[in-house]
Amino acid sequence: EVQLVESGGGLVQPGGSLRLSCVASGFTFSSSWMGWVRQAPGKGLEWVANIKHDGSEKYYVDSVKGRFTISRDNAQNSLFLQMNSLRAEDTAVYFCASGPYYDVRFDDWGQGTLVTVSS
Amino acid sequence: QSVLTQPPSASGTPGQRVTISCSGRRSNIGSNHVYWYQQLPGAAPKLVIYSSSQRPSGVPDRFSGSKSGTSASLAISGLRSDDEADYYCAAWDDSLRGGVFGGGTKLTVL
Numbered sequence: 412e413v414q415l416v417e418s419g420g421g422l423v424q425p426g427g428s429l430r431l432s433c434v435a436s437g438f439t440f441s442s443s444w445m446g447w448v449r450q451a452p453g454k455g456l457e458w459v460a461n462i463k464h465d466g467s468e469k470y471y472v473d474s475v476k477g478r479f480t481i482s483r484d485n486a487q488n489s490l491f492l493q494m495n496s497l498r499a500e501d502t503a504v505y506f507c508a509s510g511p512y513y514d515v516r517f518d519d520w521g522q523g524t525l526v527t528v529s530s
Numbered sequence: 531q532s533v534l535t536q537p538p539s540a541s542g543t544p545g546q547r548v549t550i551s552c553s554g555r556r557s558n559i560g561s562n563h564v565y566w567y568q569q570l571p572g573a574a575p576k577l578v579i580y581s582s583s584q585r586p587s588g589v590p591d592r593f594s595g596s597k598s599g600t601s602a603s604l605a606i607s608g609l610r611s612d613d614e615a616d617y618y619c620a621a622w623d624d625s626l627r628g629g630v631f632g633g634g635t636k637l638t639v640l
Contacts, residue, residue: 446629448575455532456567456575456618458629472628506574514622515629516565518586520574 413437413519415507420524433490433507441485444510447492449503497528534632541638547607550635552619554600562622564602569616614639
């Protein structure tokens with residue numbers, strides 16, 4: 412059974428930093444593209460970033476470029492999202508998801524972790 | 531405002547067929563596959579259509595997808611109460627070099 416478990420969310424002040432983690436099991440993590448998708452409270456889904464199975468390609472939504480960094484550790488079956496210079500508009504549930512391609516096909520999702528940016 | 535345009539709401543009675551539209555551009559729907567996700571209240575999204583018209587294993591054949599030009603649609607036939615959810619279309623955008631989602635359609639089963 413595929414499992415994706417996110418952690419690291421919480422309350423942070425504007426301008427602060429947070430690192431999200433996602434531990435994967437039940438599939439070949441090192442062969443999968445991985446991504447982060449977020450959902451602001453009461454709002455729709457927004458794609459945030461994708462990373463290739465070997466980490467050689469990364470893509471970001473414009474609003475997080477230069478502030479967020481996606482990375483992975485295939486030895487630990489783990490995906491990360493380092494979030495710096497956080498803004499109120501980054502407040503959302505962040506989902507970790509896996510897929511076979513670079514695009515927005517995500518076959519499996521985690522349960523999400525809530526990030527709240529507020530003073 | 532979302533790059534892909536969906537109606538905010540749709541509804542139908544049990545047993546009916548409903549269709550949800552998704553409009554985009556040549557750089558996204560016009561050039562790439564479309565995906566549809568179902569999100570039940572309080573849950574993570576679930577893929578129900580991939581490659582514009584394919585169903586993952588376990589998704590009933592009541593769900594179907596199609597694409598024409600820069601538009602796509604999701605159809606649900608034999609509507610059931612447990613189909614009540616938010617539905618999102620998504621695609622890769624070659625110009626943005628990133629993924630885009632529609633704003634979501636809230637499906638109500640009357």
